[in-house]
Amino acid sequence: MAAASGGLVRSAEWQRVRDFAQEVRAAPAALAIQGEAGAGKSTLWRAGLEVAAAAGHRLLRSEPSASETDLSFAGLSDLLAEVLPLVAARIPGPQLEALEVALLLRPAGEEPPTAHAIGLAMLAALRGCLSQHPVLIAVDDVQWLDDATLEAMTFALRRVSGGPLSLLVAARTEAVADPLTVGAPPPSRAWQELLAAMPEAAVMDLVPLDMWQVQNLLPPDVTAAQARQVARQSRGNPFWALQISASLEDAENPLPPLARTPGPRTRQPASSLRRRSSSLPARTSPDWSAAGSARVSCCSWPATSRGHWNSSRSSTRASWPPRTWSECCRCCST
Ligand SMILES: Nc1ncnc2c1ncn2[C@@H]1O[C@H](COP(=O)(O)OP(=O)(O)O)[C@@H](O)[C@H]1O
Ligand SMILES: [Mg+2]
Numbered sequence: 256m257a258a259a260s261g262g263l264v265r266s267a268e269w270q271r272v273r274d275f276a277q278e279v280r281a282a283p284a285a286l287a288i289q290g291e292a293g294a295g296k297s298t299l300w301r302a303g304l305e306v307a308a309a310a311g312h313r314l315l316r317s318e319p320s321a322s323e324t325d326l327s328f329a330g331l332s333d334l335l336a337e338v339l340p341l342v343a344a345r346i347p348g349p350q351l352e353a354l355e356v357a358l359l360l361r362p363a364g365e366e367p368p369t370a371h372a373i374g375l376a377m378l379a380a381l382r383g384c385l386s387q388h389p390v391l392i393a394v395d396d397v398q399w400l401d402d403a404t405l406e407a408m409t410f411a412l413r414r415v416s417g418g419p420l421s422l423l424v425a426a427r428t429e430a431v432a433d434p435l436t437v438g439a440p441p442p443s444r445a446w447q448e449l450l451a452a453m454p455e456a457a458v459m460d461l462v463p464l465d466m467w468q469v470q471n472l473l474p475p476d477v478t479a480a481q482a483r484q485v486a487r488q489s490r491g492n493p494f495w496a497l498q499i500s501a502s503l504e505d506a507e508n509p510l511p512p513l514a515r516t517p518g519p520r521t522r523q524p525a526s527s528l529r530r531r532s533s534s535l536p537a538r539t540s541p542d543w544s545a546a547g548s549a550r551v552s553c554c555s556w557p558a559t560s561r562g563h564w565n566s567s568r569s570s571t572r573a574s575w576p577p578r579t580w581s582e583c584c585r586c587c588s589t
Pocket of ligand 2: 296297298395396
């Protein structure tokens, strides 16, 4: 989780997550950490959970994977499994029965439980938790949450009017030519319904690391020149920076620079998320099983030999460090 130096880079983002995670607030609020694969979402999300736990919050947590997107209520099961015995007495009988059937804790009757009953049960469970502790609902890779869970959570979150409730999610955004996700469908955005259900919600985009952040991320024996090279070739992506730096010694087998196709990247203010699900695109069920096997490059190795980010060409190139992923990619598109 931590950088080689023992701490986290992205200190401003970390401070925001930490403040959010440890605050005990009167009204429900949400924070979404958004970025492409390897940008550092899970790192901040996990650190936020540690802080919330230390502050005495009850954690309802799920980390769905791509292969579980079609498993109904897999996420709800993660979120509630631990607390259900503690709050079961507060859930009305028919709702508890429906929830237990959904979570495969009791056999189904003749009629399958309705989404309405399960949503009400989730709401009662949440209220039960909130009567005892501040609650943090935390979902990493929320783009892979199954639809049934999403529906039950949205129903419940719309109706929890008060109480110290926070929602912290990490969500993957598209990186069209990223070697990890090339060829995969764009990540689902249906999770934004969760933010829309909360009275207060914000999105924090993880932009590329700058040169100094990359240098802090890498082991201390990496020279400034090497760090500069890694920063260029990773395009400020921490995952790739670490991968590339690990191959610095391996001159026989250099990694190609990370290529990305520029695309629109807009930050959505919290207010723009306050729309109903009807305006959201249809949910897809991505299959990332092949992720990581493909290598795509639109820059040739080494990047410096093409003059990328070379100061003598700076008038026609983007400045370093890039402020956005798409700006970062201008070297590949010009
Ligand atoms: N803020 C950070 N400080 C230190 N290391 C980081 C940071 N963000 C990411 N990393 C490193 O990069 C790797 C990828 O980060 P991760 O959080 O898994 O990305 P994501 O969840 O966005 O795919 C991590 O294993 C971690 O080593
Ligand atoms: Mg992650």
